[in-house]
Amino acid sequence: MTTQPDRLFAQPHSELQDFAFNEDVVRVFPDMIKRSVPGYPTIVENIGVLAAQFAQPNSVLYDLGSSLGAVTQALRRHVRTEGCRVIAVDNSHAMVERCREYLHAQDSMFQELLPVDVQEGDILALDFAPASLVALNFTLQFIEPEQRLPLLTRIRQALLPGGALILSEKLRFADEQQHALLTDLHIAFKRANGYSELEIAQKRSALENVMKPDSLEQHRERLLAAGFSQVVPWFQCLNFASLVALP
Incomplete structure (x- = not known):
């Protein structure tokens, strides 16, 4: 279960493929996410803290787009x-297999953890059980824009009264100057974490067609359209934010 430093884009690629969560990414993902997403450890740990406030007896907690299970582990630590x-x-498949390994290791470190079922599947086709907490942690931005509202509507319908959706996303900004400033500051964050200009540029190109961020206002409007009554931002660091949406 050892991880490697992220050097996926350190050498020039003659032809860049679209970014995919394959075996190569899985091997470096913990390093990649920590060095690329400002505030990521804080968001993950506090999703567990927030979840403990909303979790209801005999209900499901969903981690959608769970990758290596960082949010799932936080849920199990706190709820x-x-x-x-x-x-x-x-x-x-690669993420799911490694996630199961990590959760098995967590089982050996902690007692009385919540049971967890790790599933390989498309969250757009998921048959939701009644849930008190749903986490979409940097997942929605990888779903086609026209499919986002239907997914959120189904999540809202599955949420129990008093439950919550926690949605974390990279943001874009309608104001061009604000968008440029925060983009530059994010690049500075990645530079400070050891990424070269080549790595930054090549990863940006690889993500261009697969990750499509929305503005905070777009998220708010879509969540209200899906049937949520309140949308409350609880965290932002540069152009990354996390929201709580209540039924």
């Missing part, structure tokens, strides 16, 4: 509500 279980879903 002690009787009868809860976690369902973690990801469409990457």
Whole structure:
């Protein structure tokens, strides 16, 4: 279960492929996400803290787009509500296999953890059980824009009264100057974490066709259209943010 430093884009690529969560990415993902997403460890740990406030007895907690299970692990560390279980879903076989390894290791370190079911599948086709907490942690931005509202509507319909959706996303900004400033500051963050100009440029190109961020206002409007009554930003660091949406 060792991880490697992220050097995927350190050498020039004659032809860049679209970014994919494959075996190569899985090997370096913990290093990649920590060095690329400002505030990521804070977001993940506090999703567990927030979830403990919303979790209801005998309900499901969903981690959608679970990757290596960081959010699932945080849920299991913090939620002690009787009868809860976690369902973690990801469409990457490589991610799911490594996630199961990490969770097995967590089982050996902690006692009385919530049961978890790690599923390989498409969250757009998921048959939701009644849930008190759903986490979409940097997942929605990889879903085609026209499919986002239907997914959020189905999540809203599955949420129990008093439950919550936690949505974390990279943001774009309608104001061009604000967008340029925060983009530049994000690049500075990646430079400070050891990425070269070549790595930054090549990864940006690889992500261009697969990751399509929305503005905070777009997220708010879509969540309200999906049937949520309140949308509350609880964290932002540069152009990355996390929201709580209430039924």
